[in-house]
Amino acid sequence: MTDAHDREQARPAPDEGARRAVAAVWRIESAKIVATLTRMVGDFGLAEDLAQEALLDALRQWPIDGVPRNGAAWLTAVARRKAVDGWRRRERLDERMAVLAHDLERERHATTDALPWDPDAVDDDVLRLIFISCHPVLSREAQVALTLRVVGGLSSEEIARAFLVPTATVQQRIVRAKKTLAAAHVPFEIPPREQHAERLGGVLGVLYLIFNEGHAASSGSDWMRPELSAEAIRLTRVLVALMPRERDPLSLLALMELTAARFAARVDANGDPVLLADQDRRRWDRGRIVRGRDALARADSRGTGRGAYGLQAAIAECHAVAASVQETDWDRIVVLYEALGRIAPSPVVELNRAAAVAMAVGPASALQIVDALAASGALAGYHLLPATRAELLLRLGRRDEARGEFAVAAALAGNERERALLAAKAAES
Known part of the structure; x- marks a missing residue:
């Protein structure tokens, strides 16, 4: 559902079955509806507004007239x-109809000697719509807000709950985003091939961010928000x-599936975190593991080598196939982190490599890496740096x-939840 639902709150509640039908159709089909309208009217913001108005009509009419066969x-x-x-009303009907008629005529009389398809086009x-929502001018x-709203079909309230910000903040972000896209005259098209890597990288980065916020919530009372990760998947x-x-x-799909496979075991009955070493691996989702490994194999079959997401997926695969923490191929994970650090260097990757080195070689070697990171100041204020250092010190017997x-x-x-876990570890040390 969308913000049309907000405005509908003041009206008498329609039949609940019809409302659920409207919600289901919108969640599944909203992206196609808005995309079709954008192509028709040539204005992304107007298309979204038109779809919202149609949604309001559905909330009013479907309880009375019945749910249509094709919502x-x-x-x-x-x-x-x-x-x-x-x-x-704006006396532009003739102009717009002429444009639509011209487009249809051009398609009808396309030259027969042209290629049946354009290998560089994605029709x-x-x-x-996905590329517009993740346009670099935003x-x-x-x-993130626009992608979840327009492509994902989430309401402003759902997005606000997921990221623990006020609903008004999400609404303002969406309004500003549409105005920015209009002011920048962003065309409704796939970027040219020479921009694919950069623009696709931005799209994947948004989806990765959404998934990670679900995997490990940055704030709030819940350690995970699996529904947000599910939407990213x-x-x-x-x-x-x-x-x-x-x-x-x-x-990226492989990484998400293999990581999400562990979700059911990452929290206990009270919603408290369960760390990897303590997880009941029988609760891991084997179906997701199979799908994740299949996606990684298909990515590898492209023959271009593994990128950053592929290397992270390979690390997740090492965990997924291991019977226990002790039987995990930590040497391979260290090598994969080293490769990841070369193609996508970051202090967080280096911190993760240190954790793997601790398992493969020992805590003393890992502590040297972590101390170097701490001295650099690159992760100042990042709670997992002292948390990792604490685990290493504990293994070395330096309890104080x-x-x-x-x-x-x-x-x-x-x-x-994470704060409470770390405080408990401090009390136990």
Whole structure:
């Protein structure tokens, strides 16, 4: 559902079955509806507004007239009529109809000697919509909000709950994003091939951020928000289906599936964190593991080598296939982190490599890496740096130092569950 739902709150509640039908159709088909309308009216913001108005009509009419056989077609048709009515009121009907007629005529009389398809073109409105939602003229926060709203079909309230910000903040981000896209005259098209790597990287980065916020919530009282990760997986599957020849969407999907396979075992009955060493691996989702490994194999079959998402997926695969922490191929994980550090260097990757080195070689070698990171200041304020250092110190028998590091990590943690876990470790050290 969308913000149309907000405005509908003041009206008498419609039949609950019809409301659920409206919500289901919108969640599944909203991206296609808005994309189709954007192609028709040539204005992303107007298309989204038209879809919202059609949604309001559905909330009013479906409880009375019944749920139509094809709800998406109904919403699209209503929105199209509203567009025509708007043009008529602005005396632009003839102009717009002439443009539409010209486009149809051009398609009908396309030359027969042309290629049956353009190998550089991706003729899918939803893919165009995804690229618009993640356009580089928008801030990352706006990209995330717009992607979840327009492509994912989430309401402003759902997005606000997921990221623990006020609903008004999300609404403002979406409004500003649409105005920015309009002011920048962003076309409804896939970027040219020479921009694919950069622009696709931005899209994947947004989906990765959404997934990670679900995997390990940065703040709030819940350690995980699996519904947010599930939405990221769904959107990544859409992207894979739309760009089946691309390696990185498949790699990201593999990473998400293999990571999400552990979700059920990452919290206990009270919602408290369960760390990897303590997880009941019988609770891991074997279906997700199979799907993740298949996606990684398909990405590898592209023959272009593994990128950053592929290497991370390979690390997740090492965990997924291991019977226990002790039987995990830690040497391979260290090598994979080294490769990741070369193609996508970051202090967080180096910190993760240190954790793997601790398992493969020992805590003393890992502590040298962590101390170098601490001295560099690159991860100042990042709670997992002192948390990792505390674990290493504890393994080396330096309990007093470990206690202090756990306390520092607890003070820096933004998530309440993680803060409590670290505070408990400090008390136990």
